[in-house]
Amino acid sequence: MEDKIIYEVLRVIDRKSIFLESHLKRMKNSFNLINEEFLVSYEEISKEIEELIESENRSEGNIKITFGVNEKKLRVFFIEHSYPSDEMYMNGVNTILYFGERENPNAKIINDTFRERVNKEIKDNNAYEAILVDSNGHVTEGSRSNIFMVKGNKLLTSPVKAVLPGVTRGEIIDIANKVGVEVEEVEYKYSDIDKLDGMFISGTSPKILPIKTVNSINFNADNNLIRKLMKEYDDEIEKYIKNH
Template identity: 25%
Template structure:
């Protein structure tokens, strides 16, 4: 990542190196906080943030699920996001809003601690790996299982939930892969470390249901765009075998955008290259986020 000049913290724009969290801040120790990942794209009409309000509404909902409130409205956070992008003069960037419990008590009960909000921005290219948008990614089935539906609040994008995903991705990278694919407690394919997965089978898209997965905004975007193109999209439980016998596969997420998956556990998926339907979905997605397609103007918030 390339750091920016400034970060928004509790209504103040401060220099990047001055945005500090105290050692005894509650979230630092227990992971009790919520965050979002959002992208701003360079369009012909200037920088535009993709589905900003939906992301910030999910941030607020994540906090409600955990039992606290983000102390700023969605409208205030929209304005703050635009402010910090302008302050850094970015035409394109990644955006990380974070609501976290600050200093004031180290017990698990955090009533006396303030809720802080920060918004950082930086440049972030291809998340899964350089060249994977075109050439595809390689993944392994993780030795870690995706959280069971009753072990955490799976509809919250909570900081502590991501320790599992960080371990899974670190394991995969150390073994020479780009990404991990996690199975659920029953052995069904769940998701990548920070991505949803889609398969292409006989011209249709297949993706796991959201029973215990985070409601992905990019996932929903891809479903809408695919159906607009006349593609059938089905939500189904499936095993790792089903991935291996698919015609194509791809990951989606704010970071991953639409990244082909061409190999799983050293087994080729399809012909081992980005497939034609994956390419169609990619083109529709990038035309939308870069403002080249005018079919969904409500998804772009111009800076």
């Protein structure tokens, strides 16, 4: 029987694993969702990560943590990463719509077939990311990210039951609440995307990345609300590094 592999990818900045506690909390949740016990302690994983950073002498990059449900083996290793360029942060990126959804959106389980199909569409369309649309025509998440929408001074995002509860997503919602930006979890029709004032991608590697186009719909990447959240999120990372 093929082993189910639960995983997390976290970002290392200045030799610190950013938001590690939130990543491990989500990993534990992925196990709960498939009725399996998470057998590794926070201390154990934290120590493995520290030793890995030390042994490879890396001050930044992405680390993948995997745990095979049957094999019961923890692996912690650096993986190739690709961070957006300054130009992408300034002007936004191109995205496409992809009509499909992950089997268990709330759990981070490796599914190579789905990933390959989506990656092919992204590559064929020369896009940065694919925005998933479910069978009811609602925007859910990105193929490897979460998606936020801006309508006036309000931030919209899919209900958590329909998406992976991303660590960056959670941080953004906390930041928005702190600075007085209203956040609404909403089932948003893909056919109404052209009525939005802006959209952005959130995730471990991209952080907060403005969207320039969705298929043939154009957005202004220089949206004030998006720029404000980008700055606040970077400040939050700096604070985390200082405190750890």
